[in-house]
Amino acid sequence: MSLGTIGFIGAGKIAQTITKGLLAANAVAAERIVASDPASHNLKVLSDLGTQTATNNEQLLQIADTIFLATKPNIVGRVLKEISPHIKKDHLVISLAAGITLDYLQNSLPDETRVIRAMPNTPSIIMEGATIFSVGRNVQEGDGKMFQSLISQLGICLEGDETLIDAAMSVSGCxxxxxxxxxxxxxxxxxxxxxxxxxxxxxxxxxxxxxxxxxxxxxxxxxxxxxxxxxxxxxxxxxxxxxxxxxxxxxxxxxxxxxxxxxxxxxxxxxxxxx
Missing domain, CATH: 1.10.3730.10 (ProC C-terminal domain-like)
Known part of the structure:
Protein backbone atom coordinates (compact mmCIF):
# COMPACT_ATOMS: atom_id res chain seq x y z
CA MET A 1 0.00 0.00 0.00
CA SER A 2 1.34 3.44 -0.96
CA LEU A 3 0.24 7.05 -0.63
CA GLY A 4 1.03 7.45 -4.33
CA THR A 5 0.94 11.01 -5.61
CA ILE A 6 0.14 13.55 -2.91
CA GLY A 7 -2.20 16.41 -3.71
CA PHE A 8 -2.76 19.59 -1.72
CA ILE A 9 -6.05 21.40 -2.16
CA GLY A 10 -4.86 24.77 -0.96
CA ALA A 11 -1.20 25.74 -1.30
CA GLY A 12 -0.93 28.17 1.61
CA LYS A 13 1.21 28.06 4.73
CA ILE A 14 0.35 24.58 6.00
CA ALA A 15 0.72 22.97 2.55
CA GLN A 16 4.04 24.75 2.10
CA THR A 17 5.17 23.68 5.57
CA ILE A 18 4.42 20.00 5.00
CA THR A 19 5.83 20.01 1.48
CA LYS A 20 9.09 21.64 2.52
CA GLY A 21 9.37 19.26 5.46
CA LEU A 22 8.78 16.18 3.32
CA LEU A 23 11.32 17.33 0.76
CA ALA A 24 13.90 18.18 3.43
CA ALA A 25 13.40 14.72 4.95
CA ASN A 26 13.71 13.08 1.51
CA ALA A 27 10.38 11.42 2.31
CA VAL A 28 8.71 12.19 -1.04
CA ALA A 29 10.07 13.24 -4.42
CA ALA A 30 8.92 16.70 -5.52
CA GLU A 31 7.35 15.32 -8.70
CA ARG A 32 5.04 13.17 -6.55
CA ILE A 33 3.41 16.30 -5.09
CA VAL A 34 0.76 18.38 -6.84
CA ALA A 35 -1.13 21.41 -5.57
CA SER A 36 -4.10 23.55 -6.56
CA ASP A 37 -4.90 27.02 -5.28
CA PRO A 38 -6.67 30.09 -6.66
CA ALA A 39 -3.72 32.22 -5.51
CA SER A 40 -0.94 31.98 -8.08
CA HIS A 41 1.72 33.21 -5.63
CA ASN A 42 1.02 30.21 -3.36
CA LEU A 43 1.39 27.83 -6.28
CA LYS A 44 4.64 29.49 -7.30
CA VAL A 45 6.17 28.76 -3.89
CA LEU A 46 5.54 25.04 -4.40
CA SER A 47 6.33 24.91 -8.11
CA ASP A 48 9.70 26.55 -7.36
CA LEU A 49 10.39 23.49 -5.21
CA GLY A 50 9.80 21.24 -8.21
CA THR A 51 6.23 20.13 -7.48
CA GLN A 52 3.43 19.83 -9.98
CA THR A 53 0.54 22.31 -10.03
CA ALA A 54 -3.05 21.87 -11.15
CA THR A 55 -5.24 24.52 -12.69
CA ASN A 56 -8.25 23.38 -10.63
CA ASN A 57 -9.31 20.83 -8.03
CA GLU A 58 -10.86 18.45 -10.56
CA GLN A 59 -7.56 18.19 -12.41
CA LEU A 60 -5.74 17.61 -9.11
CA LEU A 61 -8.06 14.72 -8.25
CA GLN A 62 -7.24 13.09 -11.57
CA ILE A 63 -3.53 13.19 -10.73
CA ALA A 64 -3.35 12.61 -6.97
CA ASP A 65 -4.05 9.49 -4.93
CA THR A 66 -3.81 11.06 -1.47
CA ILE A 67 -5.62 14.37 -1.03
CA PHE A 68 -4.70 16.84 1.72
CA LEU A 69 -7.44 19.38 2.40
CA ALA A 70 -5.24 22.34 3.35
CA THR A 71 -7.86 25.09 3.20
CA LYS A 72 -9.27 27.45 5.80
CA PRO A 73 -12.09 25.90 7.85
CA ASN A 74 -14.64 28.44 6.61
CA ILE A 75 -14.37 27.22 3.01
CA VAL A 76 -14.13 23.47 3.66
CA GLY A 77 -17.84 22.98 3.03
CA ARG A 78 -17.66 24.66 -0.38
CA VAL A 79 -14.55 22.69 -1.35
CA LEU A 80 -16.08 19.37 -0.30
CA LYS A 81 -19.19 20.10 -2.38
CA GLU A 82 -16.99 20.91 -5.38
CA ILE A 83 -14.76 17.83 -5.18
CA SER A 84 -17.32 15.26 -4.04
CA PRO A 85 -18.43 14.24 -7.57
CA HIS A 86 -14.79 13.57 -8.51
CA ILE A 87 -13.72 11.53 -5.48
CA LYS A 88 -12.98 7.88 -6.27
CA LYS A 89 -12.99 5.02 -3.80
CA ASP A 90 -9.21 4.65 -4.07
CA HIS A 91 -8.65 8.26 -2.94
CA LEU A 92 -7.47 8.86 0.62
CA VAL A 93 -8.65 12.25 1.92
CA ILE A 94 -6.73 13.86 4.79
CA SER A 95 -8.22 16.99 6.34
CA LEU A 96 -5.93 19.53 8.01
CA ALA A 97 -8.75 21.99 8.74
CA ALA A 98 -9.21 23.00 12.37
CA GLY A 99 -12.53 22.12 13.97
CA ILE A 100 -13.92 20.06 11.08
CA THR A 101 -15.02 16.63 12.33
CA LEU A 102 -14.74 13.26 10.66
CA ASP A 103 -18.53 12.96 10.61
CA TYR A 104 -18.85 16.23 8.72
CA LEU A 105 -16.17 15.21 6.24
CA GLN A 106 -17.59 11.72 5.68
CA ASN A 107 -21.16 12.98 5.33
CA SER A 108 -20.02 15.54 2.75
CA LEU A 109 -18.17 13.01 0.57
CA PRO A 110 -19.31 9.87 -1.26
CA ASP A 111 -20.10 6.77 0.79
CA GLU A 112 -17.05 4.70 1.71
CA THR A 113 -14.60 7.58 1.17
CA ARG A 114 -11.45 6.95 3.22
CA VAL A 115 -10.89 9.95 5.49
CA ILE A 116 -8.26 10.92 8.06
CA ARG A 117 -8.37 14.05 10.20
CA ALA A 118 -4.97 15.43 11.23
CA MET A 119 -3.56 18.44 13.06
CA PRO A 120 0.13 19.18 12.27
CA ASN A 121 2.07 22.28 13.30
CA THR A 122 4.54 24.63 11.66
CA PRO A 123 7.80 23.20 13.11
CA SER A 124 7.13 20.26 10.77
CA ILE A 125 9.05 22.33 8.22
CA ILE A 126 12.28 21.63 10.16
CA MET A 127 11.29 18.06 11.08
CA GLU A 128 10.48 19.05 14.68
CA GLY A 129 6.71 18.95 14.29
CA ALA A 130 3.91 17.51 16.40
CA THR A 131 0.90 15.93 14.70
CA ILE A 132 -2.12 14.11 16.05
CA PHE A 133 -4.56 12.26 13.81
CA SER A 134 -7.72 10.14 13.84
CA VAL A 135 -8.99 7.80 11.17
CA GLY A 136 -12.51 7.67 9.77
CA ARG A 137 -14.85 4.70 9.64
CA ASN A 138 -14.02 3.73 6.04
CA VAL A 139 -10.22 3.63 6.14
CA GLN A 140 -8.56 0.48 4.94
CA GLU A 141 -6.19 -1.57 7.03
CA GLY A 142 -2.83 0.14 6.95
CA ASP A 143 -4.05 3.63 5.98
CA GLY A 144 -3.37 5.05 9.43
CA LYS A 145 0.04 3.39 9.74
CA MET A 146 0.99 4.58 6.27
CA PHE A 147 0.07 8.18 7.11
CA GLN A 148 1.82 7.97 10.48
CA SER A 149 4.97 6.59 8.89
CA LEU A 150 5.11 9.52 6.46
CA ILE A 151 4.38 12.31 8.93
CA SER A 152 6.65 10.84 11.61
CA GLN A 153 9.50 11.93 9.38
CA LEU A 154 8.47 15.51 10.24
CA GLY A 155 8.57 15.01 14.01
CA ILE A 156 6.25 13.12 16.34
CA CYS A 157 2.96 11.80 14.97
CA LEU A 158 0.43 10.30 17.36
CA GLU A 159 -2.87 8.56 16.64
CA GLY A 160 -5.65 9.40 19.07
CA ASP A 161 -9.39 9.44 19.52
CA GLU A 162 -11.02 12.30 17.62
CA THR A 163 -12.33 13.77 20.88
CA LEU A 164 -8.70 14.71 21.65
CA ILE A 165 -7.96 16.58 18.44
CA ASP A 166 -9.35 20.03 19.24
CA ALA A 167 -7.54 20.05 22.58
CA ALA A 168 -4.33 18.76 20.99
CA MET A 169 -4.54 21.43 18.28
CA SER A 170 -4.87 24.06 21.01
CA VAL A 171 -1.65 22.82 22.62
CA SER A 172 0.64 21.73 19.77
CA GLY A 173 -0.95 23.43 16.77
CA CYS A 174 -1.15 26.83 18.46
Missing part, protein backbone atom coordinates in the same frame (compact mmCIF):
# COMPACT_ATOMS: atom_id res chain seq x y z
CA UNK A 175 1.77 26.16 20.81
CA UNK A 176 4.50 27.54 18.53
CA UNK A 177 2.79 30.95 18.66
CA UNK A 178 2.76 30.84 22.47
CA UNK A 179 6.46 29.92 22.39
CA UNK A 180 7.30 32.78 20.03
CA UNK A 181 5.55 35.25 22.34
CA UNK A 182 7.54 33.82 25.28
CA UNK A 183 10.83 34.12 23.37
CA UNK A 184 10.03 37.68 22.37
CA UNK A 185 9.07 38.63 25.92
CA UNK A 186 12.19 37.00 27.39
CA UNK A 187 14.31 38.86 24.87
CA UNK A 188 12.59 42.14 25.77
CA UNK A 189 13.47 41.48 29.39
CA UNK A 190 17.06 40.83 28.45
CA UNK A 191 17.22 44.04 26.42
CA UNK A 192 15.72 45.99 29.33
CA UNK A 193 18.50 44.70 31.52
CA UNK A 194 21.25 45.51 29.03
CA UNK A 195 21.61 42.64 26.55
CA UNK A 196 21.95 43.38 22.81
CA UNK A 197 18.75 42.35 20.98
CA UNK A 198 20.36 39.63 18.87
CA UNK A 199 22.03 38.07 21.91
CA UNK A 200 18.80 38.22 23.93
CA UNK A 201 16.82 36.47 21.19
CA UNK A 202 19.40 33.71 20.75
CA UNK A 203 19.64 33.06 24.47
CA UNK A 204 15.85 33.04 24.88
CA UNK A 205 15.26 30.69 21.96
CA UNK A 206 18.03 28.32 23.05
CA UNK A 207 16.67 28.27 26.61
CA UNK A 208 13.27 27.09 25.34
CA UNK A 209 14.84 24.62 22.92
CA UNK A 210 17.08 23.08 25.54
CA UNK A 211 14.30 22.94 28.12
CA UNK A 212 11.98 21.21 25.66
CA UNK A 213 14.59 18.59 24.85
CA UNK A 214 15.10 17.89 28.56
CA UNK A 215 11.36 17.26 28.97
CA UNK A 216 11.22 14.99 25.92
CA UNK A 217 14.37 12.98 26.59
CA UNK A 218 15.02 13.14 30.33
CA UNK A 219 11.95 11.34 31.67
CA UNK A 220 11.33 13.97 34.37
CA UNK A 221 8.13 15.94 34.92
CA UNK A 222 8.39 19.64 33.99
CA UNK A 223 7.66 20.59 37.61
CA UNK A 224 10.62 18.51 38.79
CA UNK A 225 12.90 20.14 36.22
CA UNK A 226 11.65 23.56 37.30
CA UNK A 227 12.41 22.74 40.93
CA UNK A 228 15.96 21.75 39.97
CA UNK A 229 16.56 25.25 38.57
CA UNK A 230 15.05 27.01 41.60
CA UNK A 231 17.79 27.11 44.22
CA UNK A 232 16.77 28.08 47.78
CA UNK A 233 16.71 31.88 48.11
CA UNK A 234 18.03 32.11 44.55
CA UNK A 235 17.22 34.36 41.60
CA UNK A 236 14.98 31.89 39.74
CA UNK A 237 12.47 31.37 42.55
CA UNK A 238 12.01 35.14 42.76
CA UNK A 239 11.39 35.19 39.02
CA UNK A 240 8.88 32.33 39.30
CA UNK A 241 7.10 34.27 42.05
CA UNK A 242 6.69 37.19 39.65
CA UNK A 243 5.32 34.87 36.95
CA UNK A 244 2.78 33.49 39.40
CA UNK A 245 1.73 36.99 40.47
CA UNK A 246 1.23 37.88 36.81
CA UNK A 247 -0.94 34.83 36.17
CA UNK A 248 1.50 33.20 33.74
CA UNK A 249 0.13 29.67 34.18
CA UNK A 250 -3.47 30.88 34.16
CA UNK A 251 -2.90 32.79 30.92
CA UNK A 252 -1.48 29.73 29.15
CA UNK A 253 -4.30 27.49 30.38
CA UNK A 254 -6.89 30.03 29.25
CA UNK A 255 -5.17 30.41 25.86
CA UNK A 256 -5.44 26.66 25.25
CA UNK A 257 -9.08 26.74 26.35
CA UNK A 258 -9.89 29.66 24.05
CA UNK A 259 -8.33 27.97 21.02
CA UNK A 260 -10.10 24.68 21.71
CA UNK A 261 -13.49 26.34 22.12
CA UNK A 262 -12.96 28.29 18.88
CA UNK A 263 -12.24 25.03 17.03
CA UNK A 264 -15.46 23.53 18.36
CA UNK A 265 -17.41 26.60 17.25
CA UNK A 266 -15.95 26.28 13.74
CA UNK A 267 -17.48 22.84 13.36
CA UNK A 268 -20.80 24.04 14.75
CA UNK A 269 -20.80 26.82 12.14
CA UNK A 270 -20.15 24.30 9.36
CA UNK A 271 -23.07 22.16 10.51
CA UNK A 272 -25.33 25.21 10.66
CA UNK A 273 -24.32 26.33 7.16
CA UNK A 274 -25.02 22.86 5.80
CA UNK A 275 -28.66 22.91 6.94
Missing amino acids: GPAYAYVAIDALADGGVKMGLPRDVAIKLSAQALLGSSKMVLTGGKHPSQLKDEVCSPAGTTIDAIHELEKGGFRRCLIEAVEAACLKARRLNAMQLYDKK
Whole structure:
Protein backbone atom coordinates (compact mmCIF):
# COMPACT_ATOMS: atom_id res chain seq x y z
CA MET A 1 0.00 0.00 0.00
CA SER A 2 1.34 3.44 -0.96
CA LEU A 3 0.24 7.05 -0.63
CA GLY A 4 1.03 7.45 -4.33
CA THR A 5 0.94 11.01 -5.61
CA ILE A 6 0.14 13.55 -2.91
CA GLY A 7 -2.20 16.41 -3.71
CA PHE A 8 -2.76 19.59 -1.72
CA ILE A 9 -6.05 21.40 -2.16
CA GLY A 10 -4.86 24.77 -0.96
CA ALA A 11 -1.20 25.74 -1.30
CA GLY A 12 -0.93 28.17 1.61
CA LYS A 13 1.21 28.06 4.73
CA ILE A 14 0.35 24.58 6.00
CA ALA A 15 0.72 22.97 2.55
CA GLN A 16 4.04 24.75 2.10
CA THR A 17 5.17 23.68 5.57
CA ILE A 18 4.42 20.00 5.00
CA THR A 19 5.83 20.01 1.48
CA LYS A 20 9.09 21.64 2.52
CA GLY A 21 9.37 19.26 5.46
CA LEU A 22 8.78 16.18 3.32
CA LEU A 23 11.32 17.33 0.76
CA ALA A 24 13.90 18.18 3.43
CA ALA A 25 13.40 14.72 4.95
CA ASN A 26 13.71 13.08 1.51
CA ALA A 27 10.38 11.42 2.31
CA VAL A 28 8.71 12.19 -1.04
CA ALA A 29 10.07 13.24 -4.42
CA ALA A 30 8.92 16.70 -5.52
CA GLU A 31 7.35 15.32 -8.70
CA ARG A 32 5.04 13.17 -6.55
CA ILE A 33 3.41 16.30 -5.09
CA VAL A 34 0.76 18.38 -6.84
CA ALA A 35 -1.13 21.41 -5.57
CA SER A 36 -4.10 23.55 -6.56
CA ASP A 37 -4.90 27.02 -5.28
CA PRO A 38 -6.67 30.09 -6.66
CA ALA A 39 -3.72 32.22 -5.51
CA SER A 40 -0.94 31.98 -8.08
CA HIS A 41 1.72 33.21 -5.63
CA ASN A 42 1.02 30.21 -3.36
CA LEU A 43 1.39 27.83 -6.28
CA LYS A 44 4.64 29.49 -7.30
CA VAL A 45 6.17 28.76 -3.89
CA LEU A 46 5.54 25.04 -4.40
CA SER A 47 6.33 24.91 -8.11
CA ASP A 48 9.70 26.55 -7.36
CA LEU A 49 10.39 23.49 -5.21
CA GLY A 50 9.80 21.24 -8.21
CA THR A 51 6.23 20.13 -7.48
CA GLN A 52 3.43 19.83 -9.98
CA THR A 53 0.54 22.31 -10.03
CA ALA A 54 -3.05 21.87 -11.15
CA THR A 55 -5.24 24.52 -12.69
CA ASN A 56 -8.25 23.38 -10.63
CA ASN A 57 -9.31 20.83 -8.03
CA GLU A 58 -10.86 18.45 -10.56
CA GLN A 59 -7.56 18.19 -12.41
CA LEU A 60 -5.74 17.61 -9.11
CA LEU A 61 -8.06 14.72 -8.25
CA GLN A 62 -7.24 13.09 -11.57
CA ILE A 63 -3.53 13.19 -10.73
CA ALA A 64 -3.35 12.61 -6.97
CA ASP A 65 -4.05 9.49 -4.93
CA THR A 66 -3.81 11.06 -1.47
CA ILE A 67 -5.62 14.37 -1.03
CA PHE A 68 -4.70 16.84 1.72
CA LEU A 69 -7.44 19.38 2.40
CA ALA A 70 -5.24 22.34 3.35
CA THR A 71 -7.86 25.09 3.20
CA LYS A 72 -9.27 27.45 5.80
CA PRO A 73 -12.09 25.90 7.85
CA ASN A 74 -14.64 28.44 6.61
CA ILE A 75 -14.37 27.22 3.01
CA VAL A 76 -14.13 23.47 3.66
CA GLY A 77 -17.84 22.98 3.03
CA ARG A 78 -17.66 24.66 -0.38
CA VAL A 79 -14.55 22.69 -1.35
CA LEU A 80 -16.08 19.37 -0.30
CA LYS A 81 -19.19 20.10 -2.38
CA GLU A 82 -16.99 20.91 -5.38
CA ILE A 83 -14.76 17.83 -5.18
CA SER A 84 -17.32 15.26 -4.04
CA PRO A 85 -18.43 14.24 -7.57
CA HIS A 86 -14.79 13.57 -8.51
CA ILE A 87 -13.72 11.53 -5.48
CA LYS A 88 -12.98 7.88 -6.27
CA LYS A 89 -12.99 5.02 -3.80
CA ASP A 90 -9.21 4.65 -4.07
CA HIS A 91 -8.65 8.26 -2.94
CA LEU A 92 -7.47 8.86 0.62
CA VAL A 93 -8.65 12.25 1.92
CA ILE A 94 -6.73 13.86 4.79
CA SER A 95 -8.22 16.99 6.34
CA LEU A 96 -5.93 19.53 8.01
CA ALA A 97 -8.75 21.99 8.74
CA ALA A 98 -9.21 23.00 12.37
CA GLY A 99 -12.53 22.12 13.97
CA ILE A 100 -13.92 20.06 11.08
CA THR A 101 -15.02 16.63 12.33
CA LEU A 102 -14.74 13.26 10.66
CA ASP A 103 -18.53 12.96 10.61
CA TYR A 104 -18.85 16.23 8.72
CA LEU A 105 -16.17 15.21 6.24
CA GLN A 106 -17.59 11.72 5.68
CA ASN A 107 -21.16 12.98 5.33
CA SER A 108 -20.02 15.54 2.75
CA LEU A 109 -18.17 13.01 0.57
CA PRO A 110 -19.31 9.87 -1.26
CA ASP A 111 -20.10 6.77 0.79
CA GLU A 112 -17.05 4.70 1.71
CA THR A 113 -14.60 7.58 1.17
CA ARG A 114 -11.45 6.95 3.22
CA VAL A 115 -10.89 9.95 5.49
CA ILE A 116 -8.26 10.92 8.06
CA ARG A 117 -8.37 14.05 10.20
CA ALA A 118 -4.97 15.43 11.23
CA MET A 119 -3.56 18.44 13.06
CA PRO A 120 0.13 19.18 12.27
CA ASN A 121 2.07 22.28 13.30
CA THR A 122 4.54 24.63 11.66
CA PRO A 123 7.80 23.20 13.11
CA SER A 124 7.13 20.26 10.77
CA ILE A 125 9.05 22.33 8.22
CA ILE A 126 12.28 21.63 10.16
CA MET A 127 11.29 18.06 11.08
CA GLU A 128 10.48 19.05 14.68
CA GLY A 129 6.71 18.95 14.29
CA ALA A 130 3.91 17.51 16.40
CA THR A 131 0.90 15.93 14.70
CA ILE A 132 -2.12 14.11 16.05
CA PHE A 133 -4.56 12.26 13.81
CA SER A 134 -7.72 10.14 13.84
CA VAL A 135 -8.99 7.80 11.17
CA GLY A 136 -12.51 7.67 9.77
CA ARG A 137 -14.85 4.70 9.64
CA ASN A 138 -14.02 3.73 6.04
CA VAL A 139 -10.22 3.63 6.14
CA GLN A 140 -8.56 0.48 4.94
CA GLU A 141 -6.19 -1.57 7.03
CA GLY A 142 -2.83 0.14 6.95
CA ASP A 143 -4.05 3.63 5.98
CA GLY A 144 -3.37 5.05 9.43
CA LYS A 145 0.04 3.39 9.74
CA MET A 146 0.99 4.58 6.27
CA PHE A 147 0.07 8.18 7.11
CA GLN A 148 1.82 7.97 10.48
CA SER A 149 4.97 6.59 8.89
CA LEU A 150 5.11 9.52 6.46
CA ILE A 151 4.38 12.31 8.93
CA SER A 152 6.65 10.84 11.61
CA GLN A 153 9.50 11.93 9.38
CA LEU A 154 8.47 15.51 10.24
CA GLY A 155 8.57 15.01 14.01
CA ILE A 156 6.25 13.12 16.34
CA CYS A 157 2.96 11.80 14.97
CA LEU A 158 0.43 10.30 17.36
CA GLU A 159 -2.87 8.56 16.64
CA GLY A 160 -5.65 9.40 19.07
CA ASP A 161 -9.39 9.44 19.52
CA GLU A 162 -11.02 12.30 17.62
CA THR A 163 -12.33 13.77 20.88
CA LEU A 164 -8.70 14.71 21.65
CA ILE A 165 -7.96 16.58 18.44
CA ASP A 166 -9.35 20.03 19.24
CA ALA A 167 -7.54 20.05 22.58
CA ALA A 168 -4.33 18.76 20.99
CA MET A 169 -4.54 21.43 18.28
CA SER A 170 -4.87 24.06 21.01
CA VAL A 171 -1.65 22.82 22.62
CA SER A 172 0.64 21.73 19.77
CA GLY A 173 -0.95 23.43 16.77
CA CYS A 174 -1.15 26.83 18.46
CA GLY A 175 1.77 26.16 20.81
CA PRO A 176 4.50 27.54 18.53
CA ALA A 177 2.79 30.95 18.66
CA TYR A 178 2.76 30.84 22.47
CA ALA A 179 6.46 29.92 22.39
CA TYR A 180 7.30 32.78 20.03
CA VAL A 181 5.55 35.25 22.34
CA ALA A 182 7.54 33.82 25.28
CA ILE A 183 10.83 34.12 23.37
CA ASP A 184 10.03 37.68 22.37
CA ALA A 185 9.07 38.63 25.92
CA LEU A 186 12.19 37.00 27.39
CA ALA A 187 14.31 38.86 24.87
CA ASP A 188 12.59 42.14 25.77
CA GLY A 189 13.47 41.48 29.39
CA GLY A 190 17.06 40.83 28.45
CA VAL A 191 17.22 44.04 26.42
CA LYS A 192 15.72 45.99 29.33
CA MET A 193 18.50 44.70 31.52
CA GLY A 194 21.25 45.51 29.03
CA LEU A 195 21.61 42.64 26.55
CA PRO A 196 21.95 43.38 22.81
CA ARG A 197 18.75 42.35 20.98
CA ASP A 198 20.36 39.63 18.87
CA VAL A 199 22.03 38.07 21.91
CA ALA A 200 18.80 38.22 23.93
CA ILE A 201 16.82 36.47 21.19
CA LYS A 202 19.40 33.71 20.75
CA LEU A 203 19.64 33.06 24.47
CA SER A 204 15.85 33.04 24.88
CA ALA A 205 15.26 30.69 21.96
CA GLN A 206 18.03 28.32 23.05
CA ALA A 207 16.67 28.27 26.61
CA LEU A 208 13.27 27.09 25.34
CA LEU A 209 14.84 24.62 22.92
CA GLY A 210 17.08 23.08 25.54
CA SER A 211 14.30 22.94 28.12
CA SER A 212 11.98 21.21 25.66
CA LYS A 213 14.59 18.59 24.85
CA MET A 214 15.10 17.89 28.56
CA VAL A 215 11.36 17.26 28.97
CA LEU A 216 11.22 14.99 25.92
CA THR A 217 14.37 12.98 26.59
CA GLY A 218 15.02 13.14 30.33
CA GLY A 219 11.95 11.34 31.67
CA LYS A 220 11.33 13.97 34.37
CA HIS A 221 8.13 15.94 34.92
CA PRO A 222 8.39 19.64 33.99
CA SER A 223 7.66 20.59 37.61
CA GLN A 224 10.62 18.51 38.79
CA LEU A 225 12.90 20.14 36.22
CA LYS A 226 11.65 23.56 37.30
CA ASP A 227 12.41 22.74 40.93
CA GLU A 228 15.96 21.75 39.97
CA VAL A 229 16.56 25.25 38.57
CA CYS A 230 15.05 27.01 41.60
CA SER A 231 17.79 27.11 44.22
CA PRO A 232 16.77 28.08 47.78
CA ALA A 233 16.71 31.88 48.11
CA GLY A 234 18.03 32.11 44.55
CA THR A 235 17.22 34.36 41.60
CA THR A 236 14.98 31.89 39.74
CA ILE A 237 12.47 31.37 42.55
CA ASP A 238 12.01 35.14 42.76
CA ALA A 239 11.39 35.19 39.02
CA ILE A 240 8.88 32.33 39.30
CA HIS A 241 7.10 34.27 42.05
CA GLU A 242 6.69 37.19 39.65
CA LEU A 243 5.32 34.87 36.95
CA GLU A 244 2.78 33.49 39.40
CA LYS A 245 1.73 36.99 40.47
CA GLY A 246 1.23 37.88 36.81
CA GLY A 247 -0.94 34.83 36.17
CA PHE A 248 1.50 33.20 33.74
CA ARG A 249 0.13 29.67 34.18
CA ARG A 250 -3.47 30.88 34.16
CA CYS A 251 -2.90 32.79 30.92
CA LEU A 252 -1.48 29.73 29.15
CA ILE A 253 -4.30 27.49 30.38
CA GLU A 254 -6.89 30.03 29.25
CA ALA A 255 -5.17 30.41 25.86
CA VAL A 256 -5.44 26.66 25.25
CA GLU A 257 -9.08 26.74 26.35
CA ALA A 258 -9.89 29.66 24.05
CA ALA A 259 -8.33 27.97 21.02
CA CYS A 260 -10.10 24.68 21.71
CA LEU A 261 -13.49 26.34 22.12
CA LYS A 262 -12.96 28.29 18.88
CA ALA A 263 -12.24 25.03 17.03
CA ARG A 264 -15.46 23.53 18.36
CA ARG A 265 -17.41 26.60 17.25
CA LEU A 266 -15.95 26.28 13.74
CA ASN A 267 -17.48 22.84 13.36
CA ALA A 268 -20.80 24.04 14.75
CA MET A 269 -20.80 26.82 12.14
CA GLN A 270 -20.15 24.30 9.36
CA LEU A 271 -23.07 22.16 10.51
CA TYR A 272 -25.33 25.21 10.66
CA ASP A 273 -24.32 26.33 7.16
CA LYS A 274 -25.02 22.86 5.80
CA LYS A 275 -28.66 22.91 6.94
